[in-house]
Amino acid sequence: MxxxxxxxxxxxxxxxxxxxxxxxxxxxxxxxxxxxxxxxxxxxxxxxxxxxxxxxxxxxxxxxxxxxxxxxxxxxxxxxxxxxxxxxxxxxxxxxxxxxTSNPTMIEMSLDKYKTYQYLNERDLPSVPTYITIEQVTQAISNNDLSYPLVAKPREGSSSLGIVTVYSFDQLGQLFKDHDNLVVQPFLKEKEYGIDVYVDLISHNITDIFIKEKLRMRAGETDKAISVKDYRIEKLILDFIEKTTYVGPLDIDCFEYNGNLYISEINPRFGGGYPHAHEMGIDFPERIINNLNGKANPDYSGLNYKENKVMMKYDNIMIK
Amino acid sequence: MxxxxxxxxxxxxxxxxxxxxxxxxxxxxxxxxxxxxxxxxxxxxxxxxxxxxxxxxxxxxxxxxxxxxxxxxxxxxxxxxxxxxxxxxxxxxxxxxxxxTSNPTMIEMSLDKYKTYQYLNERDLPSVPTYITIEQVTQAISNNDLSYPLVAKPREGSSSLGIVTVYSFDQLGQLFKDHDNLVVQPFLKEKEYGIDVYVDLISHNITDIFIKEKLRMRAGETDKAISVKDYRIEKLILDFIEKTTYVGPLDIDCFEYNGNLYISEINPRFGGGYPHAHEMGIDFPERIINNLNGKANPDYSGLNYKENKVMMKYDNIMIK
The missing domain is CATH 3.40.50.20 (Rossmann fold)
Structure with missing residues (x-):
């Protein structure tokens, strides 16, 4: 094959x-x-x-x-x-x-931060409150639902590109004047998790979950992370997969703030941090090869990896 | 040893x-x-x-x-x-x-962008014009020696941290108000080179030069580079080493603008791009081990490596 x-x-x-x-x-x-x-x-x-x-x-x-x-x-x-x-x-x-890869509805939703928010919200899945007009933001601030600093980012952006911290109404006004398709979110991040998930292409059941806490970012990517077994996150992911129609490899980002979890991003592809999961015994390529051979993989059986293992990235080089 | x-x-x-x-x-x-x-x-x-x-x-x-x-x-x-x-x-x-490592005078000079400029300038070595007061900048602009956009950076900064592009006098005024120890330089960079140099600890003669053109930066480091044999740069480096008292491994940055070369930074240590030189046959560790064993290395004999070889960095990971 x-x-x-x-x-x-x-x-x-x-x-x-x-x-x-x-x-x-x-x-x-x-x-x-x-x-x-x-x-x-x-x-x-x-x-x-x-x-x-x-x-x-x-x-x-x-x-x-x-x-x-x-x-x-x-x-x-x-x-x-x-x-x-x-x-x-x-x-x-x-x-x-x-x-x-997943179906068009799931892909379209994942690529758009506002649609992601709406979709999760409608299904009682915790998401990061997301606003797309200055009126929505002003309203939320006057209701005490939101306060500065805020985060503005491109509605369809990725790799942490174009993320701006917003400290005032004036700055917000200028941003909306200069850019189309912005989303505004509260700055709620005490901890950040990355979760690797595989949903079987044949059985459509979840097979694997790997949870890591991100320790350090570099150039928009996780540079250091630690494996955790957080059963609140496991429960959230199982609920999420139940309520959506994703298949294949997924990379889900979660924030923790004030003891609450918020799904912040869903990438329906191999995440940049997948090697952490793989080196700890998770094996999406094997899952995929089984599926392409017409075989369903065993259903999910818990968080099967060691906790507190730190992944560190370092540079390798090649000359061509 | x-x-x-x-x-x-x-x-x-x-x-x-x-x-x-x-x-x-x-x-x-x-x-x-x-x-x-x-x-x-x-x-x-x-x-x-x-x-x-x-x-x-x-x-x-x-x-x-x-x-x-x-x-x-x-x-x-x-x-x-x-x-x-x-x-x-x-x-x-x-x-x-x-x-x-080098002597205190060379180290102190290298860590300070304004001292580097003055030192090189006094010795007829081409350097990036560098200003430390708003009066100097205003004067240079009115003399047509300088024009916007400018680059402002911390006088003792490294790793591309805190570099700001300056488009107006107002912005410049604000920067000088908010920060101590700024330097301002013209934005003159069409090409950027990184040069690995070894100066023998015993003979005090240069032994190796490796020149690469930087193709792509990432998180303040060279991500992709190509080996070049630029005899103008070779001549400049030989002249530079003649006029200074560096020893050991050095990493020198050069800009090219309008066909002219400018030394922009001198790091008296292994540069972040050293693996490119090493994988192409340059060997500073061997030089150092010889020196520590009391043996001087052979003097410089030219650019001994292949041209047009691209170095690409990619991530390796480790779990601990």
């Missing part, structure tokens, strides 16, 4: 994990990126340089790569590509390729 | 390079940091957690570590520690430990 990983970027480890599984059975990983200097390309068995995901020829290029290498499954490692790929789910299926 | 590397932080590769050399002859690397979660600690043969470099007991702690492990040489991987260590050069020498 061969698997295609698109927009591989810096995600060397994820590519490596798949390669090590697939190579055992004569399978291969093909990785793509638009940048020949994307390190993760070189963790794959083969790589191909492709156009930008917004290019008219992008999907055709991927389809040709799938045919050339007899690919069984494909997934992307970046958010903006998820909605591009899902549009062509049927096209991929027609040539026997499974798209390893 | 045992070597102590202090403030090891994330510099896993540098520790690893020393370890691989020393272990061949029964020697060891000892690494220290104040943070048990500093990844580079775990690349060493042994590590010790130490107080903050400003702590009253810091030097005593290092001296005790040197005695405990019969250390022959010690060096730090961060700028602020250089001036702390150099004060105790004699104390280290009395117990037979060589401080692998």
């Amino acid at each position: 061969n698997i295609l990983i698109t927009s591989a970027g810096r995600r060397y480890k994820v590519v490596e994990y798949f390669k090590s599984h697939l190579n055992k059975y004569g399978g291969q990983v093909i990785a793509t990126d638009l940048d020949i200097n994307a390190p993760a390309l070189y963790a794959a068995d083969t790589y191909e340089i492709v156009p930008r995901i917004t290019d008219d020829n992008y999907i055709e290029t991927l389809i040709n790569i799938c045919k050339k290498y007899e690919v069984s499954g494909v997934f992307s490692l970046i958010d903006p590509e998820l909605s591009v790929l899902i549009e062509y789910k049927q096209t991929f299926e027609e040539i026997g390729v499974t798209l390893i | 045992n070597i102590l590397i202090t403030s090891a932080g994330r510099r896993y590769k540098v520790v690893e390079y020393f370890k691989s050399h020393l272990n061949k002859y029964g020697g060891q690397v000892i690494a220290t940091d104040l943070d048990i979660n500093a990844p580079a600690l775990y690349a060493a043969d042994t590590y010790e957690i130490v107080p903050r470099i400003t702590d009253d007991n810091y030097i005593e702690t290092l001296i005790n570590i040197c005695k405990k492990y019969e250390v022959s040489g010690v060096f730090s991987l961060i700028d602020p520690e250089l001036s702390v260590l150099i004060e105790y050069k004699q104390t280290f020498e009395e117990i037979g430990v060589t401080l692998i």
Whole structure:
């Protein structure tokens, strides 16, 4: 079995994990990126340089790569590509390729911070209060539901890009004048958790949960984290998966503030912190390969990893 | 022979390079940091957690570590520690430990952007014009020596921290009101180079130059770079070393603007991009070990590496 990983970027480890599984059975990983200097390309068995995901020829290029290498499954490692790929789910299926990702509703919701808030709110799932107009914000402040400092961010942003702390009404007014599609949220973060979840593509049941507390961020990514077994978070995630229709690998961010948990972001793909889970015995590539082979994985059986294990990232280098 | 590397932080590769050399002859690397979660600690043969470099007991702690492990040489991987260590050069020498670093004058100059500018300027070495008062800036603008946008940064800062682009006189006035010890420089950067240099501790002659063009930065560090053989830069570096009294490993930053080169920063220590040089055949650890063994290294013999080789960083992870 061969698997295609698109927009591989810096995600060397994820590519490596798949390669090590697939190579055992004569399978291969093909990785793509638009940048020949994307390190993760070189963790794959083969790589191909492709156009930008917004290019008219992008999907055709991927389809040709799938045919050339007899690919069984494909997934992307970046958010903006998820909605591009899902549009062509049927096209991929027609040539026997499974798209390893959630359905369009879940993807669309995940990419939009306001829709995420509304969706979670409607289902009694705790979310970060999110406002999209200056009137909503003013109202919430006068109701004492909200106070400065606030956080403003792009409604569809990712990687901590464009996040601004807001200290005054004047600053808020200027931001709304200068930017379309902003969301405003309270600054409620005493602790931050990242949760890796796998939902079986066949049984649609959850199979794994791995919870880490983020200790240090660097360039918008978790640089250090510690594994925790927080049963409040486990319960929240099980409830969340029950009420949504996600499948495949997921990365969910949670804040803790004043003893309460808030789901802040859902990424329907491998999270940047997945290697922490993997090195501690969780194995999403194996789950995916089983699913592509037509086998459902065993249902969830608890938090099966050691607590208090710290993950530290450090630089490796490659010369090409 | 045992070597102590202090403030090891994330510099896993540098520790690893020393370890691989020393272990061949029964020697060891000892690494220290104040943070048990500093990844580079775990690349060493042994590590010790130490107080903050400003702590009253810091030097005593290092001296005790040197005695405990019969250390022959010690060096730090961060700028602020250089001036702390150099004060105790004699104390280290009395117990037979060589401080692998430059003299106090060179260290003090390197840590201060305005002194660097003055020092280079006085010696006809091309430097980035640097101003420390609003009057100097206003004067330079009215003489047409300077124009917006400008760059303001902390006079003793490092790691790209606190760098602000300045677009107007009002903004500049506010910055000088809010901050002490600012420097202002023109925004002159079309290309940026990082140069790794070794000056022999015994002969005081230069032994190696490695030049890379920086292609992409991330969290204040070079993420991607390409090796170049630029003979203008080589000439500049040879001239620079002739006119200064640096010894040991150096990391020099250069800008290119309008076809002219400007030295922008001198770090009298292993640079963050050193692994690029090392993986291409340059070997500062070997130079240092020779020097500690009382042997001078051969003098500089040209740019001995391949051009157009791209270095890419990617994340490795460790669990502890």
